[in-house]
Amino acid sequence: MKLQRLLGAVCAALLLVAPLRAAEQSSYVTPTAGPMSMATFTATYLNPALRALAACHNGSSAPANGPSSAPMAYQVWCDTTTNPAIVKRYDGASWVAIGALDTVSHAWTPYLTGGTSGGLPYFSSTGVMASSALLAQNGFVVGGGAGAAPASIAACTADQIAFGRTGSAPLCRTVTGDISFATGVSAVGASKVTSAMLNADVFSTAHSWSGQQTLVAPILGTPASGTLTNATGLPIATGVSGLGTGVAAALAVNTGSAGAPVLFNGALGAPSSGTLTNATGLPVASGVSGLGTGVATFLATPSSANLRAALTDEVGTGAAYFIGGALGTPASGTATNLTGLPISSGLTGAGTGVLTALGTNVGSAGSVIVNGGALGTPSSGTLTSATGLPLSTGVTGTLPLSNGGTGQTTAAAARASSGLNVESFTGHGDSIYTILATDRTVGTNAAFTASRTWTLPAASVVNPGQDLVVADFQGTVTGTNTLVIQRAGSDTVNGGSAVTISVANGAYLFKSDGVSKWTAQSMGAASGGGVSSVTCFGVAITSSGTCATAATKSDQQTGTSTTAIVTPSQQQSHDSALKASAVITQSAGTYTLVAAPVSYGVASISKSSTGIVVVTLSTAMASANYKVLCMATQTTPVTVQEAGGNRTTTTFEIRIQSVGATPAATDSGFSCDVSGRQ
Incomplete structure (x- = not known):
């Protein structure tokens, strides 16, 4: 185990200090027979073998560079397919991952072979690590002792307490009633209150107790809310808030006294001010003050004589005038709002004929002309500033050129x-x-x-x-x-x-x-400077004819016409033209068709399995006998071949394999060109 870690650490260190480069998987088996120079032996065999050993045989595929082109047991390989790179050791049958090296963050992560997801690593013996079984979610971890794996007990349910035991794992139990601890504060059961709790917290902490509790002379403080239906003794001056200015003072004064509230049917006293809009019963003689001389008399007896006596700037004598009465002959007056004045006799100072014109209906002979009205047939007039005169009916004669006309009476003469x-x-x-x-x-x-x-x-x-x-x-x-x-x-x-x-x-x-x-x-007819003939593809056209025709698909496939012009729509129909071109990238096993104009003539691609891709053409070929040429586009050496037996007129299959003694299917980017007849 220690040797494995040491070799993994050495490979990791070498990868960290060495820049990223191509795979180092040269064979470390050197030739045993010559002749060859030392320089050739060193450059061709020794140095590449040493580089492979020093660089942990790194590369994106497993090395096969030992004897008989196979790895040796305990050989180390750094798999650089992805980052972090995976450091592996060959056990004689397969490659076992022992750690990961991140060349970006420069971090080494050791792997624990056989570890359990959700388990806990531990030392099964001195310097030897192992993994426990899956631990229960939200459970308690319980040590197993020297050399034994940790275990777990199931999580307690809601509101349970775990009790420790010296001889076995803890137990989860639901607690009811009173419990006491060996030291510290005692806990009490439901519906129980101690004197100590009352003494310490009754006025500082909210409590809720069942049944009726009686407190003697308590201090309420500032309750958040309360109902005072049966309370007594609340002082007006200090016990009520929200009253307007002076209201509390007025409530404390006996009714009928100055400053007290006025009651229904009570005496008002002498208010400093008031509005009697809706009041009734005020006597004019004694209830109103400040009236002018004679005004109270007029209000009590409203006659024309009493009105004149109350006024101080009256003019004239007699009775007061009302609508419909005779005005007599006023000394003066403003008739702005008067109506019914007769034109013929009610006005003076008008010019001769003016009053007669005012009495004639508008639009009739001799009437006044109004804005927008008809002029009739004036005997004379000057229209210098007039506008809107219609040419078709309002003008006679011929308008000369100098006035914007043509000076003519017909269209032909005007032109x-x-x-x-x-x-x-x-x-x-x-x-x-x-x-x-x-x-x-x-x-x-x-x-x-x-x-x-x-x-x-x-x-x-x-x-x-x-x-x-x-x-x-x-x-x-x-x-x-x-x-x-x-x-x-x-x-x-x-x-x-x-x-x-x-x-x-x-x-x-x-x-x-x-x-x-x-x-x-x-x-x-054939004026000077014209073209007398056109030569088109060696043929002279002097009067009319067709210079050239657009090539058809048949023309393109036959390839014999010397006069047909190739249009863009038929360019691909010639047998020499590519019918489709596909550039396909690959990342992490996913293939992507590069969009037009890089790729064209390809409808879609699909991956069947690792290293096998099916390409579907947009337009079917005339037969399955067409040409497909493909090549790899990524840096890793691979072979790209078409599986000819799986070809149809619309699809063909590409197979990609790694390069080496034992080729295997692999994913890699590639491009293909298709030619033939459609």
């Missing part, structure tokens, strides 16, 4: 040169011509006897984007008697100085940038 000059034609014959800025379409009207040159207006004198058409309407222009349309000054035409019509009925559409450039687009 012509006499109007907006949108559409017009200027004919010219067998001579040079300077095209005007107002020209819109200029055409030949006589046969040419020689080549003629017509000059464009300056690009800056026409509107940007304005159209100008120059055409051989006569239809007599030839390759000799051409029509040259040249620039004005330093302007450019299609980047040059001129364009030429060299065939009958040719034409150009010109557009200006409004600064210095003209662009010209050929029009008409």
